Amino acid sequence: MQITVDPDTKILKIQQEITYHNTTNDTLKDYILNDWNNAYSDKSSPLGKRFSDEFTRIFHLAGDSDRGHTDIISIIDQNQRRLEWSRVPNQPDLVDVHLQNPLYPNQKFKINIVYSVKIPNDRFTRYGFDSQGGFYIKNWFLTPARYEKGCFVKDSNENLDDISNAVSDFDIQIKIPSQLTLTTDLDVLATNDADPYKIYTLSGKNRQDILLAVETTATYSFYKNDKTEIATNISEKKLDDFQKAVIIDRVVNYVSEHLGSPAQNKMIISQTDYDRNPFYGLNQLPKFLRPFPDSFVYELKFLKTYVNNYLKNTLQLNHREDNWIYDGIQVYTMMKYIEDNYPNVKMTGTLARYKILRGFSLFSTGFNEQYSYLYLMMARMNLDQPIGNPKNTFVKFNEQISGKYKAGLALNYLDAYLQQESVDQALHDFVSLNKTQQTTRQDIENILKSKTDKNIDWFFKSVINSRDLIDYKFGRIKESDDGKTVQVTVKNNAYATVPISLYGVKKDRIISKVWLPNVATDTVVTVSKEGIDRLALNYGNEVPEFNRRNNYKTLKGFPSLNRPIKFNFFKDLEDPQYNQLFYVPDFNYNLYDGVMLGMRIHNETLLDKPFQFDITPDYSSNTKELVGSATLSYFHNIRDERLYNIRYSITGSTLHYAPNASYTKITPSVQFRFREPDYRENKRETILFRHVFVEKEDSPLLKNKKEENYSVFNARYSVGEAETAKLYSFLTDLQIANNFSKISAEYQYRKLFDDRRQLTVRFFGGTFMYNETGTDFFSFGLDRPSDYLFGYNLIGRSESTGLFSQQFVMADGGFKSKLKNRYANQWMTTSNVSVSIWNWIEAYGDAGIIKNKFSDPQFVYDSGIRLNLVQDYFELYFPVYSNNGWEIKDPNYGQRIRFVVTLSARTLVSLFTRKWF
DSSP, X not given: OEEEEETTTTEEEEEEEEEEEOOSSSOEEEEEEEOGGGGGGXXXXXXXXXXXXXXXXXXXXXXXXXXXXXXXXXXXXXXXXXXXXXXETTEXXXXXXXXXXXXXXTOEEEEEEEEEEEOOBTTTTSOEXXXXXXXXXXSOSOEEBOEEXXXXXXXXXXXXXXXXXXXXXXXXXXXXXXXXXXXXXXXXXXXXXXXXXXXXXXXXXXXXXXXXXXXXXXXXXXXXXXXXXXXXXXXXXXXXXXXXXXXXXXXXXXXXXXXXXXXXXXXXXXXXXXXXXXXXXXXXXXXXXXXXXXXXXXXXXXXXXXXXXXXHHHOOSOTTTTHHHHHHHHHHHHHHHHHHHOTTOBTTGGGGGOGGGTTSHHHXXXXXXXXXXXXXXXXXXXXXXXXXXXXXXXXXXXXXXIHHHHHHHHHHHHHHHHOTTHHHHHHXXXXXXXXXXXXXXXXXXXXXXXXXXXXXXXXIXXXXXXXXXXXXXXXXXXXXXXXXXXXXXXXXXXXXXXXXXXXXXXXXXXXXXXXXXXXXXXXXXXXXXXXXXXXXXXXXXXXOOSOOTTOEEESSOTTOOSSOEEEEESOOOOOTTSEXXXXXXXXXXXXXXXXXXXXXXXXXXXXXXXXXXXXXXXEEXXXXXXXXXXXXXXXXXXXXXXXXXXXXXXXXXXXXXXXXXXXXEXXXXXEEEEOOSSXXXXXEEEEEEEEEEXXXXXXXXXXXXXXXXXXXEEEEEEEEEEOSSEEEEEEEEXXXXXXXXXXXXXXXXXXXXXXXXXXXXXXXXXXXXXXXXXXXXXXXXXXXXXXXXXXXXXSSXXXXXXXXXXXOOOOTTOOSSOOSXXXXXXXEEEEEEEEEEETTEEEEEEEEEEEOTTXXXXXXXXXXXXXXXXXXXXXXXXXXXXXXXXXXXXXXXXXXXXXXXXXXXXXXXXXXXXXXX
16 A cells, blocks of 8 residues: 545545455456445444434434545556446445455455545544544455455454454555654565655554554554563553553463463554453553552553454454354453452452451452453343354443453353363364464364363353353252261252352362353252351353352251341442341432431342342431332343343332321332343333332321222333434323323433434323223323322422422423413323424424313414433423513513423433443
C-alpha cells in the first residue's frame, strides 16, 4: 500500500496492490475483501444495528463528518482490466470482487485498488480520529477475507474486534504530515523527510491485521527484551519507566514460558485496547478508592491487554466462531499468573486487611474467585449462553464479561481434573501449531485429548457447547456399624454429567480429596471419617457449579447444621458455607408517612437465588406508627424454552394513603416471562396473574368513603421491544371485582429518526363490562389514575392540590391538563403524541373521547411543551391549550405544570444496565 494521510479531512488516500495465492483445493470465481471501515457509513449496517440494540445513541445521532466510509475508485487486475465489484447485500463492509477468469488451485493473481478511507470518530468504538487530530486505527483498509470450508468468511463489523483476515505479508509506504508521529506494530525499514511530510517504509510478515497510531504528541514508550519489542501507552503516572519495564518483562516472559514466544517481533499494547476491554471490577473504582497498589493495577492492565493482542496476532482461528478459545486462554492465563505471582491477593485488595470488613465474603474472597461470581451472575438470571456459540450471538454482558470468564473457568476446571499440567502443555502445543497453519476448534480438542488417557468428551459437550448447568448435592448419609466410615449419596441436581470433586474437611482444613467421574444419577460413595468433621463437594471451587449452597454435609450429628446461620450487615457476596441473613438500614419517604426509618432484613446476595424474602419494618415519623413491606418470592427458571422464568410471590405492605389514614395491601401473584431464542432480541413478553386485597382506614378528608375494603383480580399480558432507534409496547389489562369489571389495552410506539427528531405515539382504550361502584374511585383517569391497586410510585397519592398533585404517570388517558371531567366510568379512548422540536424539547398533543353514564360522549384534547430530559425518568410538561382554553393565561400557571420523577433506585439502575442484558 501507498498511503497519504490528511489529518484535516480525516481521509487516507490509498493505492493498494494485492497478490493472492490460492492455496486451497477450490476454484475461485469471486474474491471477498473485508472493508470494515465502511460499516460506519450506514446506520442500518450490522454495526449500526448492534449499537441500536445496545442503546448506544451516539452513533445513531452522529453526523456524516463523524461517521466513516470507504470510496473505491477502481479495481484493476494484472492485465489492466477493470474488474466489476459489488458490496454484499445487507453487509456494506464486505466487497465482492468478480474475477474475469477462474482462479485455480495453487494459482496466483494480482489486483490493484485505488480508494480512499474516511476515518470515523473514535467516540463510537475508540478506533478512529480523536479530538487532538490524531488517529488510532484498526481494521481500516481492504483486506482479503479468511477462506475456510469451501468459502470466504463473510463476517461484518459488529464492534467485536473479531475480523477474520487471511494471513498476509505487508509492504507499506505511508506519508503523514511532519508534525505528527507514527507508532505501528510493523517493522519500520526507513524514514524519509519530504517537507511538509514524513514518509515511512513499513513491513510485516505473516500478519492478520496491523495497527497504526498517528499522534500530535507522542505518548508511546518502547521496551524490548529477547522475546519482542513492546510499544505501550497504558497509563499509570505513579510508576517510572524502570518499574514499568520490570513489569512488562515479567509478563512477556511468563506468557512466553506458558504459551510460547510471540508470533511477531513487535506489538502495540495501547490504552485504547485496554479501555475497549478493561478488567471489569478493577477499573470501576475511582483512584482515591482503589484498593490495589499502582504497580499491581498497571501489571493487570498490561497482562490482560498483552495476552489479548498476543492471541489475536498468533492464533489462526475463525475469530467469531471459535471465540471461546481466545477468551478461555486469555482468562486462564490471567488466573494462572495471579495464582503463581499473587496467591494471597483478595478480590478487594488491601481492604481485606481491615478487621471490621473480614466478616464479609466480599473482602475475604480470593482474587480469582470473582470470575466465578460474574459467570454465575448471568447463569442465575437464566441469561447465560453456550460459550461455544459465535461471538456475535452474545448479549453484551456475556460477550465482554460472563462468557469470557466461564471460558477461562472451563480450562481451569479441566486443568484441575487432568492435573500434571496437561492443559498447559496442550495450550503451548496449540499455539505452536497456529504459527504454521490455519486451525479450528477441532485442533485444540485433538491436542487436549492427546494429553490424557481420561475421557473428556463431557468437557466439549456440556461445558463448551451447551448451557447445561452443573449442580451436585448430597443425599442421604449412613454411618457404618464401626463408626469409621460413612456412605453418602451424591445426587446430580442438573443436566450436565461431569466430574465433581469430593473433599473431607476439618475446621476449614482439607484432609482428603477425590474426583468422582461423571456422576449421572445418584451415586453412593464410601468415605473414611477419620480426621474429618464434614464432607464438601467442589470445596475448592474448581468446577463452575451453579449452586454450591447444597455442597456440605456435616458429620457431627444433631443439632449441627450443614450450613450455619450467618448475619451480615449490608449485602454481601454469596458464601456457600453459610445460610446468610442480611440487615440493612432503610430510608424512605412519602407525604403522609414523612421520613420512614427502619431495618431491611433479607437473604438477597449479589447472586440471584430461587427463594428470596425481604422484610422491611419502618417507623413513620409523621404518624409515629410502624409501617413497611414484606415480600416472599420463588423464581422457577426454565432452560432452553421461550417460557424461561416463572415467579411466584406474595407481597404485603402497610403505609398511609392520606393524612392519618393507612392502607394494607396483600398481593399473591404469578408471573410468566417469555423471550426469543435469539437472546440479543430486546423483545420482552410477560403474563401476570394477581389478586390484590386492600383494607383502608376511613379518611374524613376524602370523598370516597365507601371504597374502604376491596379486592381485585388482575390479569395482564404485555409484549414489547426496545432499542435506540425504535420502541413498541402493547399491554392488555383485565380487572374483576365484586362491584366492577373493566378491560383495557394500550399501545405505544417510539421512533428516533436520522435527523435526531423523535416521534412518540400512544393509544389507550378501556371499557367497563359492568360498574356498580357509585364513585369515580375505580374509574378510568384522564390525567392521572386514582391508583386503587397502589402500583404507582406516587409521592402524594391522595393530593388534589399542591406540588405532589402535579406528579404525572403515563397511564389510562395520559392527559397532562386537568380538565373538568377527569374520569370516565363507562369507557375511554385516547391518543397521545409528542414530536421533537429541538434536542430534548418536544411538542405534545392528546386527544380522546370519554363516556360517562347518563351523559353523551365528550371529545377532549390538550397540547403543550414537553421537556424530555431523561425519557421515562425525569420529564416536565407545560400545558398550552386544551378544553380549558389558553392554559398559559392562568395566573396560577405553575400549578398546571406536570412532572415525571423516578425515585426508585432499582428503576434508575435499569436505565444504565439495559444495554448489558
